[in-house]
Amino acid sequence: MKTTVSRAVSVRLAVLALVLVPVGQHAGTVFAATSLSGAPAPDFVLKSVAGDNLRLSEFRGEVVMVNFWATWCGDCRAQLTELNDWYGTYQGAGLQLLAVSLDRSLADVSRTANALDLAYPVLHDEDLTVTKLYDVSSMPVSILIDRDGIVRDVIEGFRRSREQDLLDRVRELLKE
Numbered sequence: 120m121k122t123t124v125s126r127a128v129s130v131r132l133a134v135l136a137l138v139l140v141p142v143g144q145h146a147g148t149v150f151a152a153t154s155l156s157g158a159p160a161p162d163f164v165l166k167s168v169a170g171d172n173l174r175l176s177e178f179r180g181e182v183v184m185v186n187f188w189a190t191w192c193g194d195c196r197a198q199l200t201e202l203n204d205w206y207g208t209y210q211g212a213g214l215q216l217l218a219v220s221l222d223r224s225l226a227d228v229s230r231t232a233n234a235l236d237l238a239y240p241v242l243h244d245e246d247l248t249v250t251k252l253y254d255v256s257s258m259p260v261s262i263l264i265d266r267d268g269i270v271r272d273v274i275e276g277f278r279r280s281r282e283q284d285l286l287d288r289v290r291e292l293l294k295e
Contacts, residue, residue: 155253155270160185160262163249165219165242168229173217173240176268181215182292183264187244187255189221190231195259198277199235205286206239212293213266219244221258261285265292 155161160183164174175183186202188195199218206216216239220228225243232241244250253262263272263285271292274285 155262156273158270160264160268160270161252163252165244165249168225168232168241168243171240173242175217175264178215178217179268180266181213182266182289183215183217184289185217185219185253185262185264187219187221187250187253187260187262188258190227191222192258194277196231196235198259198261199237201277201282203235203237203239205289209289209293210239214289214293216240217242219249221247221250221255263288263292265295 160175162174162176164172166172175185184202186195186198188199190196202216202218206214218232218237218239218241220231220241220243222228222243223245225245228241228243242249253260257275259275259277261272261274262270263274265271272288
């Protein structure tokens with residue numbers, strides 16, 4: 120138990136340290152498993168803030184973006200709001216968004232999701248199992264998965280100037 124807690128604390132501290140590094144010092148570096156690109160997305164089950172257990176593989180046949188975030192990450196909150204707009208526009212075309220929070224407190228996650236009025240599922244990765252599975256060590260990180268369950272892109276960070284490129288990529292996958 121102590122080892123698990125220590126690892127969880129270590130991962131959270133490492134993520135915090137990376138998030139606090141000035142953007143120019145890690146711009147362009149991907150802090151997730153780029154080896155996932157082209158491979159089947161690792162399946163997982165997490166509880167949503169609504170209380171449902173959701174399994175990634177339930178969304179096979181849809182384009183899925185799994186977005187890793189935390190309540191204390193300003194860029195994450197900005198991106199979640201932007202993704203909310205995308206979800207409203209493209210859900211009918213087959214886009215599914217899953218926001219995976221690394222926060223310890225489900226109450227904090229729920230409060231933030233409600234404050235941002237997020238329409239898509241917000242999941243809680245309290246023990247960081249999924250975060251480790253996807254080798255995430257900075258935030259936000261988005262994993263773009265095609266309709267066949269294959270990881271097509273791993274996108275680190277949030278910069279409004281790059282969001283149009285990401286949206287174009289989502290649209291391409293929706294057309295496939």
